[in-house]
Amino acid sequence: MNKNFSTTQFVWGVSFFLALFVNFPIIFLQLPRLQKSHIAQLDIVIQIFVSLIYAVFFIQLVYRNSKANTPKIRHSFEILLLLVAYVTVLSTLNILVIGLSVKMIPSVIIRGVSIAGLAYYFSKFLIETDLKNEILLENEQLKTENLLVQLTSLKNQLNPHFLFNSLNTLSWLINEDKEKSQRYLQKLSQVLRYSLSMQEQSLVPLKEELALVDSYIFLLQIRFGNNLQIIKTIENMQFKIPPLSLQLLIENAIKHNVISTASPLSVWIELRDNVLIVRNTHKPKPNSEGTGIGLVNLNERFKILAGREVEIEQNEQEFKVVLPLIPE
Incomplete structure (x- = not known):
C-alpha cells in the first residue's frame, strides 16, 4: 500500500x-x-x-x-x-x-x-x-548498496582479466623468485578472503581496511613495478570505514589513468582532520570514461553511515576524493 x-x-x-x-x-x-x-x-x-x-x-x-x-x-x-x-x-x-x-x-x-x-x-x-x-x-538501502559494492568488487577480482594477470604474474615469479612468489600468493589469498568475509559488514576498522590495501598494493607493484607509487600517511587508526572503499578508489585510479615509465601513476592516501584523502595524478587514458556507478554507490554508503557525502575534486593535474571517517 x-x-x-x-x-x-x-x-x-x-x-x-x-x-x-x-x-x-x-x-x-x-x-x-x-x-x-x-x-x-x-x-x-x-x-x-x-x-x-x-x-x-x-x-x-x-x-x-x-x-x-x-x-x-x-x-x-x-x-x-x-x-x-x-x-x-x-x-x-x-x-x-x-x-x-x-x-x-x-x-x-x-x-x-x-x-x-x-x-x-x-x-x-x-x-x-x-x-x-x-x-x-535507509537500512534496506544500505544493504543494497553494500551488496552492489561487494558484487562489483568480487567481479573485479574474480573476472578472467584479474585472475589471468594474477596467475600470469605468479607463474613468472615462481620461475624468477620462489620466495616472492609465495608472498604474492599469500597476499592474493588475503585480498580474496577479505572481500568474501566483508559481505555482512557495513563498517570495518580503518586498520583492517589498510591491511587489505597493503596486500593489494603488493600485488599491484609486482605487476606495475616503479610505474605505480602508492604513499600512505596515516597515524591515527581509531576510525571506521565502509569496507573496500580504498580498494575501489585505487582500482579507479589504475583503470582510468595511463601507467608507464614515461607517465608513472602516484596515489596518496592521507589522514587529515578526521577525513581520509585519496588523490592521484590525473593522466586519463583515451576513451576511459566510466559509468561512475562505483563512486555513486560509495557516496550513498557514506551518506547513510557517516551522515556526510564524499567530496570529489578534479583538475588537470590531480583527482581527489575526500572520505568522511566514523570514530570508533
Whole structure:
C-alpha cells in the first residue's frame, strides 16, 4: 500500500474518532430528538464535521512542523491560531444556525483543547512511526548498496582479466623468485578472503581496511613495478570505514589513468582532520570514461553511515576524493 495513502487514512480515521469522542455527550443528549427535529440532526452534523476538519488540520500541522523543524514559538502560535479558528467557526455556527446561546462557548473551548491534546498524541505516534519507516528504508538501502559494492568488487577480482594477470604474474615469479612468489600468493589469498568475509559488514576498522590495501598494493607493484607509487600517511587508526572503499578508489585510479615509465601513476592516501584523502595524478587514458556507478554507490554508503557525502575534486593535474571517517 502507498505510504502517503496509509498516512492519509490514519489521519482521517483518527480525526473522525476524535470528533465522535469529544462530541459524544452532545450526540447522547440529542438522540431522543433526532427523529423529530431537523435542528438536532443539523447540530450533530455541524459539531462532528467542524471537529473532524479541526482534528485533521491539527494533526497535519504538528506532523508538518515536526518534519520541517519549525521553531517552538512559531509552532505554538500556529496551534493557538488553529484553536481560535475552531472556537470562532463552531461558536458562530452554533449561534447563527442552531440558535444556541453564547453560554455554550466554554464548552466549545473545552472540546477544542481536548481534541488538541489527543490529536497531539496521535501526531507524535505518526511522526515516530514515520521515523522508524525511514530508518528501515535507509537500512534496506544500505544493504543494497553494500551488496552492489561487494558484487562489483568480487567481479573485479574474480573476472578472467584479474585472475589471468594474477596467475600470469605468479607463474613468472615462481620461475624468477620462489620466495616472492609465495608472498604474492599469500597476499592474493588475503585480498580474496577479505572481500568474501566483508559481505555482512557495513563498517570495518580503518586498520583492517589498510591491511587489505597493503596486500593489494603488493600485488599491484609486482605487476606495475616503479610505474605505480602508492604513499600512505596515516597515524591515527581509531576510525571506521565502509569496507573496500580504498580498494575501489585505487582500482579507479589504475583503470582510468595511463601507467608507464614515461607517465608513472602516484596515489596518496592521507589522514587529515578526521577525513581520509585519496588523490592521484590525473593522466586519463583515451576513451576511459566510466559509468561512475562505483563512486555513486560509495557516496550513498557514506551518506547513510557517516551522515556526510564524499567530496570529489578534479583538475588537470590531480583527482581527489575526500572520505568522511566514523570514530570508533
